[in-house]
Amino acid sequence: MSTLKLNKSPATTDQKKQKPVRPLAPELRDRSKAPMLKKDKPSEAAPQSTEQAPRSKAHSPRSESGSKSRDSRKPAGKPGTAGGRSSAARTGRSDKPRDHDRSFAAKRESRPAARPAVQSAPSVADNDQQPRLSKVMADRGLCSRREADDWIANGWVKVNGEIIETLGTRIDADADIVISAYAREHQAETVTVLLHKPVGYVSGQAEDGYEPAVVLFNPDNQWAEDASGIGFKRGHLRGLAPAGRLDIDSTGLLVLTQDGRVARKLIGDDSNVEKEYLVRVEGQLIDNGLALLNHGLSLDGVTLKPAKVSWQNEEQLRFVLREGRKRQIRRMCELVGLHVVGLKRIRIGSINLGKLPPGQWRYLAEHERF
Structure with a gap:
């Protein structure tokens, strides 16, 4: 029987240059404690400042407990500015109006102002004791009550300068009534x-x-x-x-x-x-x-x-x-x-x-x- 001898391949240059892995210190192996880094330890010579430095994206300081400090999450600037996050950002809400809010506000601003309520003329009375416009017209011989209703509906009747188009409107008995020429022409065509x-x-x-x-x-x-x-x-x-x-x-x-x-x-x-x-x-x-x-x-x-x-x-x-x-x-x-x-x-x-x-x-x- 012939015996084959296997030779191990020589290590690559990168492997030779690779530094040996140091074993972790015992305190770092304890998962119940946050790891301590030298750069996190405060300097004995430098006095501690009560002011916190602004938070940087590249550097996130940690407290001795290993959790992020609440003070480190507070922005240096005013809430809602580029220097910090607002309370709305932490709750998932935005202080800025949403798109549909902007569109609704725009529609509301672009909507024409509501028309002012039409004020009844002094001739129009709400008192049930006042006669109806059609009756007054008939009593004065201007037309019949049926014709009066037609003329009112067509907007051919003015009472004290105001056009009346509502049937059953009550007016003062001595109100000034003006009939449109259209009504006169219509009446002239009857036989x-x-x-x-x-x-x-x-x-x-x-x-x-x-x-x-x-x-x-x-x-x-x-x-x-x-x-x-x-x-x-x-x-x-x-x-x-x-x-x-x-x-x-x-x-x-x-x-x-x-x-x-x-x-x-x-x-x-x-x-x-x-x-x-x-x-x-x-x-x-x-x-x-x-x-x-x-x-x-x-x-x-x-x-x-x-x-x-x-x-x-x-x-x-x-x-x-x-x-x-x-x-x-x-x-x-x-x-x-x-x-x-x-x-x-x-x-x-x-x-x-x-x-x-x-x-x-x-x-x-x-x-x-x-």
């Missing part, structure tokens, strides 16, 4: 129609198979002698409504209008416009019956207003009333022993039926007023 209603038509909506009188308002039925100078337009049908009523068995003058002022003047609660009728009757009038027709009768527990009632001939009475209860003349006659067989309205206010034929109509002329 009022005078119709000679025949028997068999109802004044308002269709009922019991009878047609409303408004169906007669068409170009074919316009009176040839209409002197208003207004031409028929389909738009005149919009909002056209009867201002008053005539029974289905009655005939005569019926007013259809788009103008709220006309409607309120003729059928408003405070209307005082006269209506004149020719009434054919049968039966035997009771004693003092004519006096009762003029004043003294009641319907539905309500005393009727004074009327003007007189004989035209042996079969016909002339009535002038300032109110218009349902079937009022017929019921009045029944109370005094008479039965109505024919009723025709010939006048409303200053407007006469005249020679207008039954079933035909004409426009209320510009110079005519109720």
